Amino acid sequence: MQSSLADIDISTKSEAEIFALYLKNKYNITDCLLETKSTNCGNNITNTLALLKNLDLKPKSIIFMQDATMQNRMDAGFRKYCPCDTALINYATYKVHFTVQNDKLCLEQNNIWQMWNIDKYIELLMGEIPRLTDNINGYGPQGKDFIAHVDIPQEVHSAYQYLYQHLDIKTRQANSLYATK
Template sequence: MSDFARLVDFLTIVPENNTFSSETLILAGNSIPELILATGRFCQKESSIKRVVFVGGIGHGTQRLLANCQQRFPELFKQEWINFSEAEIMRELFLTICSRKLELLLEKKSTNTGENARFSFELFRSDAPKSFWLVQDPLLQMRSHYTFSKEWHLPLAAIQPLFFERPILIDFQTQPHFKNAKMDSWWQPDYFLSLVIGEIRRLNDDSFGYGPKGANFIPHVEVPETVLASYHRCHKQLVDDVRG
């Protein structure tokens, strides 16, 4: 397994819970329209879901989402979206697929994962759900899972990450290449590098990370030595961190 494949494999570990069910799904801001449309398909057929929360304000990632929508789904793109928050853009895409009557909530101010979790929790005040599905960029899903667990005061098992399809990296030379070639366009090479390498740095519990030994944004995460070794070998390829 290549170093980058090992990092992606670690970041996209999916906790299995075949009996999980919840009335609530949270869709966190991301730049992958295919993921948003897949969420719409899931909610259309999953009758147990009664509420969908779209989370995300306007930030650096918003332009990536807009560009991806315009390039890959021009038939769905609307010009007025250029003034929308990520939550509003995601809702528009979602509604092109899902026609079921659902409670739709929007959180339009958050600009990072911590705010995604905290501000979405504040939408509910004292009546927050005790469990929910969580959809996020697969490369950000692990840290998002830990972050939402901490901010919502819920055990990890109460939050079920939802990938629809796990990305399996075949190789990375000048750009990522996945087992499902349709995913090759999901992340531009510089953004892919920033996400994969940046997420390992944030998850590793040392003075540079987001765990208790660092910024204390998330609980302790055990990153295997083999993953850290791959991270250190890959780190030199990140010349310019472009993530927002």
């Protein structure tokens, strides 16, 4: 898949700046409000809401798009910090499907530009379960209190425990370099 940013050096750009370049190059959309200082999902929310407040903007709705592996956490963060009268529109930018080929777990198709490889994708997915779990170690009100409460179905917890115990799958650890200061 060819990127519409193939001729642009994006190595020093923030995600917001890259997205704005994509919108400009592909659709000629240039009127974007950018928050470029965020280093983590929580910052994406709090910094954006602070930017809106500083500009005295009171949106009736906010659509948020994120890597699908972090979409639930973004939703929980917005629910914690966003005014109650703002409609939140949660839009995952892509979907992936898994399959088993030759006794190995594989992505059904991997034609998404810049998609994680399967090992990284699974690591990201596995890392979300402890973060979303509302206990002393999680990000919810009973733990770090970064996000609103998330109900995780028991079958998801059971699947996580099984995979964690039986497979050699690492879970992504938070990087303290990007913690909110």
